[in-house]
Amino acid sequence: MQQQGLPNGSKVRNNQHKKFLNQSHICANKQTNKKNAHEKVPNKSDARADLTASLTTSLTGEQQNRSSIIRRRRNRDSMTALGLVLLSMMGYTQHMQQLQPSSVGVEGGARLLSRADWGARVPKSVEHFEGPAPYVIIHHSYMPAACFSTAECMKSMRDMQDFHQLERGWNDIGYSFGIGGDGMIYTGRGFNVIGAHAPKYNDKSVGIVLIGDWRTELPPKQMLDAAKNLIAFGVFKGYIDPAYKLLGHKQVRDTECPGGRLFQEISTWPHFNNSIRFNTTTEQPQKVEPQPQQQHQPKTLPANPKV
Numbered sequence: 219m220q221q222q223g224l225p226n227g228s229k230v231r232n233n234q235h236k237k238f239l240n241q242s243h244i245c246a247n248k249q250t251n252k253k254n255a256h257e258k259v260p261n262k263s264d265a266r267a268d269l270t271a272s273l274t275t276s277l278t279g280e281q282q283n284r285s286s287i288i289r290r291r292r293n294r295d296s297m298t299a300l301g302l303v304l305l306s307m308m309g310y311t312q313h314m315q316q317l318q319p320s321s322v323g324v325e326g327g328a329r330l331l332s333r334a335d336w337g338a339r340v341p342k343s344v345e346h347f348e349g350p351a352p353y354v355i356i357h358h359s360y361m362p363a364a365c366f367s368t369a370e371c372m373k374s375m376r377d378m379q380d381f382h383q384l385e386r387g388w389n390d391i392g393y394s395f396g397i398g399g400d401g402m403i404y405t406g407r408g409f410n411v412i413g414a415h416a417p418k419y420n421d422k423s424v425g426i427v428l429i430g431d432w433r434t435e436l437p438p439k440q441m442l443d444a445a446k447n448l449i450a451f452g453v454f455k456g457y458i459d460p461a462y463k464l465l466g467h468k469q470v471r472d473t474e475c476p477g478g479r480l481f482q483e484i485s486t487w488p489h490f491n492n493s494i495r496f497n498t499t500t501e502q503p504q505k506v507e508p509q510p511q512q513q514h515q516p517k518t519l520p521a522n523p524k525v
């Protein structure tokens with residue numbers, strides 16, 4: 219079992235996992251990601267090195283130009299200056315050093331917590347796509363239910379990773395990032411890593427799950443603000459296209475995710491795109507069919523791109 223961080227918590231993870239599996243569904247449980255079902259499984263050190271490299275890759279000249287354009291535009295974005303400062307100076311520094319444990323609990327604003335912070339297991343494999351991502355897709359988890367303390371939200375992230383990685387056989391937790399009711403941002407696969415949250419969009423989107431069931435209730439303000447700040451941060455850093463399209467999962471998949479109330483909320487956000495709608499008469503859910511490893515032919519960047 220490849221685990222890291224939170225050694226005390228890891229001792230009880232198997233029981234937690236069984237309990238979780240006996241619970242209901244989570245947002246991604248009907249989804250498929252054929253690529254994930256048959257990806258090459260590198261050893262632990264390779265996966266760690268690949269992931270670290272992906273998160274520490276410097277921006278290309280084009281991206282830097284894009285970032286400078288974005289800086290000029292950022293006043294038009296909804297994020298607060300406070301959120302940007304906190305994310306840039308605290309959260310993302312941790313993100314870059316994501317295998318190093320870090321403390322939590324700074325007051326005010328959203329913080330981006332690393333995988334090590336929530337005790338993530340290492341991914342089986344990491345595949346990148348070339349950014350910036352043109353889509354941001356919002357999910358709710360349905361299960362786990364909403365969490366309001368950082369300890370609770372960390373456990374929710376571990377539960378989702380268990381479900382996706384152990385039960386579904388995916389490389390990792392399906393989402394790019396998770397948002398807790400505590401207002402914290404939890405790194406999932408991260409930016410520019412192919413996800414497993416929205417078929418056909420996994421290699422061109424950032425998938426953000428707002429932990430909880432948001433069919434009838436609106437997520438707390440700090441949670442919504444954290445999601446907005448994360449998106450703005452991704453744009454600022456060049457990981458998300460400044461002209462990105464914001465979608466709810468239900469627009470690309472036969473699902474009620476991200477829940478009616480949350481979907482209503484994000485439909486008022488900048489960049490929400492109402493023109494994309496899932497057509498149940500022409501698009502059928504893909505089957506989850508693990509493929510033999512030798513048939514896997516990545517069509518994206520190698521695991522350690524030089525960009």
Ligand SMILES: [Zn+2]
Pocket residue numbers: 245246356357358415467473475476
């Ligand atoms: Zn979803």
